[in-house]
Amino acid sequence: TINGVEFAVRDLDLAAFGRHQIRLAEHEMPGLMALRREFADQQPLRGARIAGSLHMTVQTAVLIETLVALGAEVRWVSCNIFSTQDEAAAAVVVGPNGTVDAPTGTPVFAWKGETLAEYWWCTMRLFDFGDGQGPNLIVDDGGDATLLVHKGVEFEAAGSVPAATADDHEEYQLILETLRTSLGEDGQRFTRIAAGMRGVSEETTTGVARLYELSRAGTLLFPAINVNDSVTKSKFDNKYGIRHSLTDGLNRATDVMLGGKLAVVCGYGDVGKGSAEALRGQGARVVVTEIDPICALQAAMDGLQVVALEDVVETADIFITTTGGVDIITADHMARMKHNAIVGNVGHFDNEIDMAGLARVPGVEKTEVKPQVHEWRFPDGHAILVLSEGRLMNLGNATGHPSFVMSCSFANQVLAQLELWQGEHATGVFVLPKHLDEKVARLHLDALGVRLTELTKKQAEYLGVHVEGPFKPEHYRY
Ligand code: NAI
16 A cells, blocks of 8 residues: 555556556547546546456556546456556556555556466455445456355355365365455455445456356346447457457467468357457468357358368367357367467456366476467477467457457446446346447547438438437347
């Protein structure tokens, strides 16, 4: 703590570098800046205590400072051990008007290259706003902050945190350990936090899937807004964002020529579509794997061959997983790949590539080429390159999506936080109403010189919509 601002970041001296980048990002984030202009005077988030668990990048810094500009008190961590930009974290702590010696910004607990134990320690710091107060809102990406509250409440109801078993995943064991020392003196800390919680807004496909699961099981504890399925989020960030940041990560990690290479994209959802387009744009020969006949047909119609991984595992040069599923690339697959094949994941969690299985291959050797780039050599002498240890490589090996597309995502986040704070919502999972989705898009048109056609009254009546929108029915798929 310096000057009353708590933090745990790599190096506060990086703040000036971070501030330059934030300044440039603000110009590229017209949606967030418009929301600041619209709401700063009203301070509609006054009284809100927001716990944010979302990649601590330059773009996220602009989101944090927007929430603060609207009156919220905020604490922040990253939702991935490799995704923090240390200069952005430092700049947020120092704040736009503070100095390294007298920071006046927002508490951040995040640095690039956390251990898993450090990751859960940081996440725990989200819940301590001082004076025994917890957050009353969460901004989540992947659902880890929400998970911690739900597990905390579950164990408080049971009276204790269960012992880990040998079958428990390493990460779950760490969650149990983190909670064992954190339930509070009366063992009711998370129960109190959950009771005061106005809701969570969730950023990504995987986190949203977790929320619907809780909701179906009847164990969701507070309202949740599914930000991912705003059209201006998943059809933009997941697709056009990855189209930028996938190749950025590949280039920074390996600088290998992509043109002419055979690249496999596993999954042809929103992220897969953007990944395939990016690789194709570089002249790679792209093939796709899918389990869903609709997405497989889409890939085929887009001119991509749809294959089974088995068909190409020995001939492809680059493997990218985008499924949000598990065990997509196994240790056996990796053992059969070509020398120096590149393996990377851009799905939310690291279980798409069986890293644990790879480490167990007898005689396999791991060499760090540089942070987040590892050469795994098999006993027969051939090697493969694994990026970011199987975690989101567009954030681990590069700096994630660019500002402009994140302005769309984060404008949805700000509107979702306003909605949760100001509205009355039942416990359940909701998407933002279409007029707000259209508003987010509208806020990004001027910057690109888009001239929108306006419906005449007659045209609007003919289509059965209002002149000012919404323009599409709920079931329209874009
Ligand atoms: P999506 O549901 O649109 O796409 C996933 C696709 O994978 C689906 O079409 C599904 O049929 C397919 N799939 C599932 N299992 C498969 C298997 N075994 N083999 C082949 N295909 C399979 O989801 P979306 O929005 O594309 O997100 C995918 C993942 O990426 C999620 O974990 C999401 O959280 C994450 N994400 C990552 C971002 C990043 O910056 N790296 C940005 C946005 C989302």
